[in-house]
Amino acid sequence: MKFSKLLFGLAACALSATPLGVLAQQPIVIKFSHVVALDTPKGLAAEFFAKKANELTKGKVKVEVYANSTLYKDKEEMEALQLGAVQMLAPSLAKFGPLGVKEFELFDLPYIFDNYTELHKVTQGPIGQSLLKKLEPKGVVGLAFWDNGFKSFSANTPIKMPADLKGKKLRIQSSKVLEEEIRALSALPQVMAFSEVYQALQTGVVDGTENPISNLYTQKMFEVQKHLALTEHGYLGYAVIANKKFWEGLPADVRSQLEAAMKESTAYANKIAKEQNDKDLEAVKKTGKTQVYVLTPEERTAFKKALAPVHVKMESRIGKDLLQSVYKETGFDPTKF
Ligand code: LMR
Numbered sequence: 001m002k003f004s005k006l007l008f009g010l011a012a013c014a015l016s017a018t019p020l021g022v023l024a025q026q027p028i029v030i031k032f033s034h035v036v037a038l039d040t041p042k043g044l045a046a047e048f049f050a051k052k053a054n055e056l057t058k059g060k061v062k063v064e065v066y067a068n069s070t071l072y073k074d075k076e077e078m079e080a081l082q083l084g085a086v087q088m089l090a091p092s093l094a095k096f097g098p099l100g101v102k103e104f105e106l107f108d109l110p111y112i113f114d115n116y117t118e119l120h121k122v123t124q125g126p127i128g129q130s131l132l133k134k135l136e137p138k139g140v141v142g143l144a145f146w147d148n149g150f151k152s153f154s155a156n157t158p159i160k161m162p163a164d165l166k167g168k169k170l171r172i173q174s175s176k177v178l179e180e181e182i183r184a185l186s187a188l189p190q191v192m193a194f195s196e197v198y199q200a201l202q203t204g205v206v207d208g209t210e211n212p213i214s215n216l217y218t219q220k221m222f223e224v225q226k227h228l229a230l231t232e233h234g235y236l237g238y239a240v241i242a243n244k245k246f247w248e249g250l251p252a253d254v255r256s257q258l259e260a261a262m263k264e265s266t267a268y269a270n271k272i273a274k275e276q277n278d279k280d281l282e283a284v285k286k287t288g289k290t291q292v293y294v295l296t297p298e299e300r301t302a303f304k305k306a307l308a309p310v311h312v313k314m315e316s317r318i319g320k321d322l323l324q325s326v327y328k329e330t331g332f333d334p335t336k337f
Pocket residue numbers: 035036091092148173193194215236
């Protein structure tokens with residue numbers, strides 16, 4: 001992270017740490033940073049939360065949302081949260097490994113969830129709650145899980161079978177499970193911040209990538225990717241998190257109002273996620289720049305077969321018991337393919 005940027009953040013943080021009684025008239029400011037466009041499931045949900053928080057706290061809290069990596073990029077934003085330079089984030093579940101919470105990478109396992117209903121059994125149930133608790137020793141409070149959607153592969157050459165990705169450099173998020181996923185396709189994983197993906201695709205630094213459609217569309221990746229295969233081979237969603245010291249230092253009434261705002265925002269986020277992705281798929285088709293391919297059942301099975309070994313390889317990283325409890329909820333069986 002740039003030193004000046006961090007200093008600025010910490011100065012702002014020192015100001016916001018002024019005893020609350022002294023600034024009785026001043027709203028409590030929450031800086032909420034994220035990396036996607038405004039018109040995405042996360043972008044819209046963050047705005048919704050900002051509005052609800054203001055409404056339910058009767059103006060005592062002002063949430064400032066910084067979208068599109070305008071404040072911090074992926075890795076920087078985690079550091080900024082831990083240092084208290086921002087108070088809230090909603091990073092993708094694939095970005096918690098570097099924080100030392102490897103269990104979150106279970107969400108990156110190929111085909112582990114067939115649909116949102118299966119996913120919600122985990123994110124909105126006891127397993128989800130116990131995962132959020134694992135963040136606390138890192139100085140982070142887990143508030144909720146917000147959906148985005150199912151990722152599909154794109155490139156400049158047609159993709160129908162796993163072999164079509166062989167040897168390609170594919171951009172991924174910072175997850176060891178995703179690295180293994182790309183290797184299982186005999187392709188080359190390239191970890192890169194989200195804000196750098198468009199340019200990397202444009203200049204050929206990478207050949208392709210994987211995204212939920214809402215991210216591909218709003219970052220205009222359709223301009224630089226000729227082919228999109230609806231592989232829907234993995235899930236991308238978010239954990240909404242806050243700096244623990246900040247969150248626990250809030251007056252109890254304000255904190256419970258914010259929790260209520262978060263509950264409503266989560267219902268909203270998880271309602272609009274699929275709608276946004278469906279709408280953006282139509283928009284991608286309309287551009288005429290990216291050919292959208294629907295896999296045949298045989299091609300889908302070939303992807304499942306190629307990617308199922310990732311579950312076995314990553315079992316010890318994620319934890320056998322945790323993984324078994326997720327399979328029990330969703331009915332997924334990696335040995336079936
Ligand atoms: C990505 O880096 O591809 C995603 O995590 C971006 C996001 O926040 O949806």
